[in-house]
Amino acid sequence: MITPIENEQQNEPEQHPQDQATQQEVMGQLKKIRSSLRALQDAVILLNDDDSLEWWNQAAEDLLLLQVADKGKSIFDFINVPEFRQYYQAMTTPNDGVHMASWRDPKRYLKCELTPFGDEKLLIIYDVTRLHHLEQMRRDFVANVSHELRTPLTVLMGYLENFSDQPDMPPHWQRGFELMTQQTARMNRIVNDLLLLSRIEIEETHEFHYINMTKLLTHIYDDAQAYNSEYGHSIRLQIDTYDGLYGSEMYLNSALSNLVINAIKYTPKGGNITISWAKTSEGCRFAVEDDGIGIAPQHITRLTERFYRIDSGRSRATGGTGLGLAIVKHVLYQYDVNLQIESTEGVGSTFSALFPANHIRSEPTL
Known part of the structure; x- marks a missing residue:
């Protein structure tokens, strides 16, 4: 007589030794x-x-x-x-x-x-408590050093300006004063950018409100045209939506202006630049497109690092501080947005930011 247990064992499919080994492994x-x-x-x-x-x-x-x-x-x-x-x-x-x-x-x-x-x-x-504290120490150090540098730089710039205006200055001194004036002005720009970057990092939450993007971009476009006088570029502003943003206008203006000014500075004279604001299925996209010399692929991922330069000599000649794109990255971070960079050497570059729908606002009605 076969018991139920024996019958169940007889009806079980026989497992191959190789399958058993695999299962055990x-x-x-x-x-x-x-x-x-x-x-x-x-x-x-x-x-x-x-x-x-x-x-x-x-x-x-x-x-x-x-x-x-x-x-x-x-x-x-x-x-x-x-x-x-x-x-x-x-x-x-x-x-x-x-x-x-x-x-x-x-x-x-x-x-x-x-x-x-x-x-x-x-x-x-x-x-990450230790890393957070180290990062906070770095921020405080940069902010404090920048503040300490601002006062002596202001004194130096004031005296250099006074001396440079003297009518009886010996000709062989003039070149030296010009160089000192240029370098102190450049150092002052670096200090100002470092202070701005520190404020953006320290202020974890900014006061957000409705931003009229049409008005903001028109203002940026007008400033770009004034800056463009010595470059002779053709700059076009293309606004395809009246939707605005919910955010901090001061910081956003700084970030978007940085992208436009960079396109002007790093595009050979007589180039074409397009500033655009358009609605997409995911939100709204801001973009600055140029037909300049482009950027080599190995540099693109590092462009938002502080003081990173593709060509340090060219950056100094154009007055760059090496902090502009770092400021852009940190401002966009407040909107959960990454800076997108597309570039082809000899063809041009496009810097863009896709703002998600949760930050998009229609113009408020009175």
């Missing part, structure tokens, strides 16, 4: 991965597609005070921070994550990164 690898994740000092959490907790390591348990009974609960029951919720809901692909102060200790800073993991999500939380 996979299980062994998974065990090693979990052991490695448990040993990490950073918090690691595996989330289901409904945002519920599936698994976590010891660091996550300590950080979020998790217990076994918390499995299946929503991650938002433990991290109910607006910055995290906004990042989590907007995240579709791996990115740079979100920085935020700890909800338990404001002096502690965390970085959260969310990554798709099959049908689930992997959340990693790093303690």
